[in-house]
Structure formats: C-alpha cells, structure tokens
Amino acid sequence: MTDDVVFALLHPIYARLQDVAVPVGEAGSEYIFFFSYTDGRSRARVETFRGATFADAWQRGLVRLRKLVAKNPDILRWLRVDIVDEMRKSDWGTLKRQLTQVKRNYCRQGISLDPSCRHAFLETEINANAMFYGGPKYPHCVVNEKNFQLYAKLRHGLGSVDLEDGTAVWTFSSHGFFLDQERPDELHEIAGPGRSAGYRVVEALDDDLLSTLIKSSSSFLARQVGDDGRFIYGLHPCFNREIDAYNGLRHASTTYAMIEAWEVTQDDALWAAIERSLAWLRREAICTVALPDGSEAAFLVDVGNEIKLGANAVAILAFTQHAVVTGCTDHLPLLEKLALGIQHMQRSEDGSFVHVLNYPDLTLKEAFRTIYYEGEAAFGLMRLYSLTGDERWLTTVEKAFEHFIAKEHWRHNDHWLSYCVNELTRYRPQERYFRFGLENVRNYLDFVLNRITTFPTLLELMMASEAMLARIEALPDMQHLLSEIDLSKFHRALHYRARYLLNGYFWPELAMFYANPQRIVGSFFIRHHAFRVRIDDVEHYLSGIVAYRRKVIGSVNQVRKVEATV
Template identity: 25%
Template sequence: MALPEIWFDDIQDKLTLATGEWSAIARWVSATLTGADTQATWPDRLWADERPRLVFLSLSDGQQTATVDYGSSIGLRAAIEAAIASVQSRGRGATVPYCKIDIVQSAITSERLNSERPFRYDRSLYGLAYTRESQIALLPEELVGWQLLDAEHKLDADRLSRYLKKYPERAAAWQVLRQAARVKFYRFACTSFATDGRDAWLLYRGHRCFNAIAPSDLLNAAERGGRYLRHQQSPEGRFTYCYHASRDRVTIDYNLLRHAGAAIALLDLYEVTGELEFLDAAQGGLDYLLPFSQTSPLVPTVGCCIVENGFAKLGATALAIIALVKYTICTRQQHYLPQLLQLARHLQAAQQPSGAFLHHRQAYPSGEDTSFVSRRYPSQAILAMLYLYKLTERESWLTRAEAGVRYLLMTARPQSDFEDYWLLRSLSELFRHVRNPRYHQQAEQIATVIANHQHPGRPQADWLGSFGKPPSAIATAARLEGLCAVYHLVNVANVAVNRQAHERRHDIIWLAGRFLLQLQCEPETVMYLPKPARARDGFRQQLTDFTIRLDDVYRSITGLLAVYRLTGEPTSQVIRYN
C-alpha cells in the first residue's frame, strides 16, 4: 500500500483561517464531491500555501457511522484534493449530505510501552495516530463517538479492531501494532468545520461554535429536543431514560419524577408552538404516569401519591401535579381533574403547620418514613402548590405555598452556597401574588449566588456560560430556568433593582443558553456514533461523552424555552459574542 506523502511529524506550521476562508473551503469541498454547479470558489490567499498539510475528510449519510479519509501534500489545496480522490476511489461522496473537514495544525510525537495504561490527554480535543506505515489516525470525535478511548482514557483495543474493519489495510496494521512491545504515537490537534452543502459551521470539540444567537435558534433547538423525546417514547408513553450513544445501549433504569418533567417540557412546547405532536406526546406521558398513582398513606380515603419501586416520593407527586395542571390549563379539558385533586390532597397532608414537608420518601404501602431528605423536593412541592393556586384560585394553596417558602428561608443554608433553583422559581411566582419585598430580595440573592458560579470560559473555551463540575446540561439548564424567572419578574413586576446587575444577568442567561446549544446532537456531532440517527436532536449530558439522559433533554428544552420567552420583553433579539 502507498504510504502517505505527509505524516504528523512533517507538520510544521499552523494555518490560520478567516471566517470567510473556512466557510468557502467547506462549500468548495461539498461542491467538488457532489459535482454541483455552484459558485463555490477556492479562497485566493490559500493558493499560495506551500507548507506540508494533512487533512481529514469525514462523510456521513446521517444513518451510519461516518467514513473517514485523509489526504496529505504540499499545500492545503493539494492535500484536500488528495482526500477527495481517496473518497472517490471508494465510490463515495456524490450523494452524502454531511461533510466535515479537519486540518491538522499541530502534533506531538511520543513513544511508550504497548500497555493498557491511560493516554494522558483530553480525548475530546486531541486525536491519536500511529506510525506512517500503519496509516492509523483517529480524530478526537472518533475516539469519543465510538468510545475507543474510555472515560479513563484507556484504549479499548478490541473495540478499535471492530471499528477499523471497514478499513482493511488499517485493520491489518492494527493487528501488527497490538503485538509490538513499544509503540510510537502522535497526539494531534485540528481546525474543524462542517457543511451540509448549504450552510457551514466552525467546530470546536465536534460541536458548533455559536457566535450569534437569535430567538429562532432557541426555539428550533427546543422543538428538535421535543421531537427527540417523541421519537424515544414507547407506544405505552414511557420515554427512553438513558441512551449511551457511543455503545448504542439503553439502560433499563427509570425515574417517574423525570418522566413527569419530560411531560412538562412537552406541554411547554405545546404552549409556545401550538404543535399537536407535542401535546399528543405529553398526553401519552401522562397516561403512562397516572397508573402509578396509588392510595396515599397519609390520607388514604381521599388522596393519592405517585409510587415507584415501593416508594412514594414527594418530588414525583409534585411534578405530576405540575404536569397535570399545565395540561388542564393548556387544553381546557378536565378529565384528569379527579386524579389531580387526589394528588393535591396528599401534598397538602405532607405539609406541617410550620410549612415544612415531612416524608420526602415513604416506603409503600406501609407509609414508613425512610429518613431520606431531598434538597429539592420541598421547593418542587411549593411550586406545585402555586400551580394549584393558578388553576383553582383557592387562597388556601397560596397560603400553604407561602408557609413553605417561609420555612425554607428560615432554614436555608449559608448564602454563599444556596443555589435552590426550584425555590428561585417559586419565589418569583409567589411574588406575583404576594408583594412581600423579602421574597424578591431573597430571589435576587439566590440568583446572584447562582450567577457567581457560572464558568467564565476556563479552563476550556466552550465551558463559557455553563454550570456544574464538570459542566453539564442539567446543572446549566436548571439554573438557567431559575435565572430567567427572576429576570422576567423584574421586567414585569416593576420592582427597583440594580440595572447594571440586571443587564449582567441578561448576558449570563444568554451565555447559558448558548452552552446548551453546544450540547445538542447535530448531524456533524453524531456522525461518528454507531447509530447517528438515534441520537440526533437529543442533548448530551456533557461535552466529553455521548450519554443522553431524559433529564438532560427535558431540562434543556425548558431552559431554552425560558430564554426564548424573554425575547418578547425589553432585551436584545440577537446576541453576538467575540
């Protein structure tokens, strides 16, 4: 087999590309592959490039794992033409809709014993290559997408053998390398961009770089997340709880609290868009949920609670109530009302005169308290009471919600560590009805604590706007909803605030929304997975793997919709970042 003209130890200089240049290259490559009669042209400045270049070309039909070819030569144009020739020699490219280009910018050469010890670098940012003779070079997205390097950065040799089967020469070379006592390898970094033939996107860590966000981007992402939920829903109404996309495996675990949250997200989408597909999916979710409603151990003659795996959880009952109230208000139908009121009676019985909620988790049917204490369940129960007030207009629910808030504020942890985003939403909702300055002041304090914990873009650039250690979808989206609630409250309640702090919160909100967009599974993000179509439009748990959990998806939907709703208020319609 012919050896590559240029390999990683030949790369000497980085190639800086302007926005117009990388997008022009992407369109030129797409037009060349498809034979389309377009106006795509090669950037003028890059005709003069005469340095050693190595380029990867990944093609995906959106259904199967992408094929990856590479080309090398003197000059970028010649290297890309070599990669295109490799693609065409295999009879591919003319009809493939998604194309990704990776230009190798730097490489570090190392040698080590051929052992199972971890590779000490970030698998999501750097690729792994072996000798020129082996022709084995793996992009970081391949390492993560097929989990060739696991979370501990250990190479799965057998899995790599399976992955390389579609490249016979590389597969044979890998079997030889596996027997070597020592191996030479390269850690390399790329500039990456992708195109679908119409648009082009600069990529970082395999995801799009968002330099400008419009409200339509937020709504579009939320809608696609809703369709992911709908496609992952069984005929009985149950959602896929956790999909490990790198292994194409689904876990059998389930959680009804998060199931109820998914129904809430779908109802939010229906409320904003009016699309019946979201209402149908939400109703399917409610129909799956309600058979888990069992006689309440607290008020057995008149109440019910949500029971799962032998336990009655306060939070599951609270979120079920919120979902049922939203459905009843959105549709003006009352067929869920009897069950809703039975669940409400259990919630009522779970609250003490002090405002505290006992029995966060009870064994069922004995009713024995398990001593489990949740930081979130009481705030979820308070929000459910405020929803019940919105539906029934009974002052007793408002009184109970206020008692619950007072108790939580009295027993709150030190301010510097108090990030109860469910309470933040409850405070904002309560202040609409009870204009107690303390509620707004406390909401402002919690929002400030949350905002101070937002990542500033260090140690990684794409951490900007995120929350959590490491940054995650659920940590970011949950806090984002709380921040949006306070921001909306200031806009509509005409309360006195520090305008500079309010404007800063606006930026914090949009940065968090941008981070969530990075986690959505776009065609170019999922192209290296075993089954790209199955993961598309979901929201990953983190930037560095492809675990897609139900709560990551539904919280991302509700978080993005919360930001979208703000765009009808006095705020910028398009946010740009440097």
C-alpha cells in the same frame, strides 16, 4: 447525488480551506485531510488523504468520494471535511499524565500514531468510540485500551497498537466544514480548538436557531414515547445501547417540558406523544390511597414502590400545564388528590417535608433524599394555585418557605426553588421572598460563567431569576434590592450559559460519528457521562431554551449581540 453535484458542493470548501491551509505531517511537508461521511444510519466512515500540495491531497479525497457516490448515491448524506492545522509530538506516558488533568470526555484534540496521520483519529472519533473514557470511577480522561484497540482495528486494520509509555504519539488540532445533502445550500464551518470544537460556528442565538433546537429536541422526546405511553428512558450513543432503567418522576417532568415545547412548535406528533405519556401516568403510575383521616390522596408510585415527594410535584406540573394550554379541566380532581399527597408529606410543626414513603402503607422510607424534591413540591403547588386559586396550596407553600428561609435553602442554588420563588412573588410580593430568590443566585454567577459542563439546569435557574428580577424592577418599594446583585454580570452570565448549551447539542456533524446517528441527531447529551442522552437530560435543556426564547429573544441588544466565545 451525482459526481457533478459532489464537485459543486465541495468547491466552496476547497476555496475556503485553500486560503488558510498549512503543510504539517512529517517535516512539515504534507497537507492532511479527513473526509468523514455517512448515510445517517450508521457510524461515519473516516478516511485520511495526504499530499505534497493542497491540491494533490484534495484531489485524492475527491477521487475517492466520486467512486463512493457511483456505488451509493446516498452515502454522502452528511459529509465533513477536516484539515490538520497543527501537530505536536509527545509520547504515551506524557499524554496519559496530561489526560489526568482533563475532565472525562473533554479531550479536544486528535491523536495520530505517526507524524503523517497515516493512523490517526479525529477528536470526534475518540469521543464517539469512548477511547479516552474509563467509566464513572475516573473523573478525568483515561486511555480505554479495549475501546482504543477495537476502533484502531476497525478504522485502520491495526492488529495491535503500542500504548506503552515510551512510544511516540502525536496530537493535532484541525478545523473544517460540514455539508448536509438535504440542505445543499448551507455550508457550515466547524470550529477549531476550544470548548466549541467539533461543531458548526454559530454567530448568534436568533429565533430561527432557538426554534430549531426546541423543535428537534422535543421531536426526539416524542419519538421515545411508545404506543403504551412509556419512554425509552435513555441511550448510550457511543454504542447505541438503551439504558435499562426507569424513573416515573422523570417521566412526568419530561412530559411537562414537552408541553412547554408544544406551545412553541404546535407539532401534532409531539402532542400525540404527550397524550400517550399522560395516559400512562394516569393508568400505570398514579394510585389513590386512603389517608389516616379517611380522606383520599393520590401518589405517583415509582420503581420499588416508592412514593417520592418530587414525583407528585412534577406530575402536578405536567397535568397543570396540560390544563393551561388546552383549557381542559378534566384532571382537576386528580390534581387535588396529588396536592393532598404533598400536604400529607409536609411536617405540620415546621413546614418541612419528608421525601420518600413506602407504598401502599405510607410508612417513612427516607426523611431526606435530595434538595430538589422540596423545590419541586413548592413549585408544583404554586402552579396549581395559579390554575385554581385554591388557597390551600398557597398556604402550604408559604409554610414551606418558613422552613426554606430558616434553613437558608438558598445556599443550594436550586433551580426548582428559583422557579418556585418566582411564582410565589407573583402572588406574595414580599421582600423576604424576593431576597430569598436573590440569594439563590447572587453569589453563583461566577459558577454559571465558568462551569465547564453544560449543566442545563443553570439556564433554568437564571431564567426564573430573570423573571423575578423583572418583577422587582416594576415594584418601586422593592427596587432597592437590585443594588444587592451585579445586574450586568447577571445578564452576561445568563446569555453565556444559554449559548454554552450548544456544546451539548447533537448537531449532525457530531452525531455522525456515533453508532446510530439518525437516532440521536437533534437531541442533547451530557458529555462527562459518555455523551449520555436521557429523557431528563433533554428535558432540562429544553425547558431552559424554551424560557430563554420566550423571555429574551425579543431584545435585540441582549440577544443578537451575544457572541461570547465558549
């Protein structure tokens, strides 16, 4: 990138910001810019430029960028320019009290140690360096003094920052623009204060954007699969640390989501990763065990020699989906044994399931662990039934639903149960099953609309429910059920939740502030877990978005006009 190119790229930003810029700083006398840049391989450098006029502050930043480019043309792969638009004076004691009312990692304002931002930090810097993150024991934001001092030294060369309660501190809001050197014709405006702060303004969820989200996040998952078929389980992106744990259940469920994504992308590298992942399951994780009656069943054996009901279920989902998209029936014998394993874990007297067994003796370890396992088990068997037509699996699911209905499992608002009842009503369009599916979502719409976290399984819940509602609309004998749910509110909540997932996406203008940007860009994160990126986190975002694109994208009225503020 040459000096002339730098100037040409920045000129549109200059023109856009000049019209809205206001002086702030000490006595409202300065214009304050932050220029953030990275080559994509390391955490962004952030530099602050001030001036008595807009042009003066801008010129200072431009001179600096030209010097940088002269030394390293690749240093500005990603460039972000933010301008301060409002500052508020406070003190650390007041700010700390205010932070106790803010969910952890949801502080959406910058911090300055002085009124002119000589020593200041963007909101994105604070989050990416865990400066207001006290760990999982704190549900709210808390000043992490160690991380704050470390980054203050790195960013500003400060030996120590006075964080005592009486010391003055300034909070500020900003907005700006982002440029990607590889896409110089695209200029992205960065949203100002609010839950969408820090990333580009998105006008609508169109096919191009949804396809990009699916492509990038599935590619991320593919890159996590090693030559042996095992995933890098997860990352803590603030400091580029891998999560030292594993979970075979999530290995299988993530593979299922990858196959769903492959149906959209047809990407060769993704398919190769899927094949390696499935091979690992067959080779390393799934074991055959003799049942008391002498027959054989297969179980996915997880860490600690645990046999989890849900693990068998999602293994069935992965291998079944593979068969659906390839037409290959090689895995049918394995699928039957996995299904027999689930049947072995079902209580004959009431249709309920036990959740965890010990391997290899099949003794009971835990009768109940999580409600998710039961919905997963029923959904897995329904997908296998849809593939083979074997009545054993449908009978097992109907027996399970007697238990689900009796125990009012719809109160859990579980997305897996929503998936399952949608599949069940394809073959058994009975009112009691439709009513169960309605109850699973009907009184949950306010939660879907108001939940501050991205909670990606909510979109999965809504999409499975939407498919079931469409089936009810097509059945004259069932349409009376539609009066029991606010359909307008349902569709509003569905589209709102789909758009809200963008708040959990690692756009480059966010990823650039973390320790290894190119490793996480295009993935999804969980903000309140320190922006954790784990394979199952990405999986649930991915499955919801794939379903949203597949079932809704064709409706102009329902999709292109969805511009809810989030």
